[in-house]
Amino acid sequence: MHDLQTLLREAIHLRLMPHPHIVPCMGIVMSETMLRIISPWMENGDIVTYTKKHPSVSKKDLLEQVADGLHFLQQYKLVHGDLKGSNVLINDHGKACIADLGLSNLTSLSGMSNLSSAGTYRYMSPERIVPEKFGMDTPRATFSSDVFSFGMLVYEVYAGHPPFHGIRFEASAIPRIANGERPMRPRYIEDEVWSLATRCWNESPKERPHIFEVYNTLAVLP
Template identity: 30%
Template structure:
């Protein structure tokens, strides 16, 4: 049913009305943060605090094109339900018609901020959470495409949620955002994606996600970005021309930022230059739980994140919800 829904949305090139939210309260003059492809604001929807991610655009005509490009990705996100995947609440049209993606507001913020603020907190549970979230995506043949610490949120009780899958990739591929996105993401990109071939443009895959997953592990244990010693984009680009290049293993940091032998071995497997030789997310999840003895934990806050308080709208994916969307789209396509 979901596959059919994706095809219909892509064909109609519109978003179903049930994804569009009204009465989102947000002060668009006070951005909390500027991400690689959007400005982030704190808003209110009903009684719930929400994250309002306003996509950065440069031409008025870009709005319609962006919505068309987002349609398939939004449908996928809206119908996912996992403890380590950030819930999607809907789309809101903000100031000047800017497309805004609405999701729960998560404190204290993204993984990179969390690691800097809480360096002594256990990090293996984060590894398990992120691996479990990616395994869930890959089991549904969903590629994240931009996995890095900035695109992973951590709740106040230390649980990780993967965010922004597919969305930032759409912005880059449609060339609606600044060119800084590409250079900023290069640190986490698999080597096969950096091949400059106009005839055969490389695309993200499940295996390229695994390369990026190794980089996220690197960020967790070192609190540094991959290839951190390359502050200059030109130098970084030269290094990444070598498909065998991988991040250096730091040896001079504090003890809490050290990488164990087993963890480094797992990272190296994720960074294999041959995509087919990299382990799958399911295998990595098994390795993580076996090697480190850390198991998935139930998250008591999941129900609160999934419930949007505003008429008591429950956004869990259901077959009935999908059927309603299909009915809406059938009217558009006829």
């Protein structure tokens, strides 16, 4: 019941409060084992695929749009929980839109959880991996953990592959992040953007910038 209420609340938010950088909600599908938000088909695919096909597009501008969408979600107290390249789609106008809002925090009605319901380890903040180290009771997603994932997204967009791409198994990223390891700087990335990414994935949630600061930082860059 809690999962259903959560999904319905988020679907209503998407319907009543549309945003240019959030994939719109067209409805929901419910079955005995599944809850899904219906969204428009995005012909351009995800942000990494799009930037590879269109190398001249501004990666900085697309990430600025993602930050704008995240700020919108935070204003309505909505945590994404599974921000990554495959969950940022490009619409017909070439604009970045955040997808899969809320699905990361849901489990199926049968009570079985999966990777999506937990988030994706490669992008997950250390306090979600080892919550007891940070005085947390559960590995719940927060606004600060979304900012951490945004930093990993920055890396993914500029590097063209996920964080820790050399690791075959998703769970193998857990000890690396928990021990403070972060991805190496991609070859082509602006100094200011890289500096922002490293601030976003600070180990301490309190030391990470607010998403509005992230947006403003990107917005003033050429």
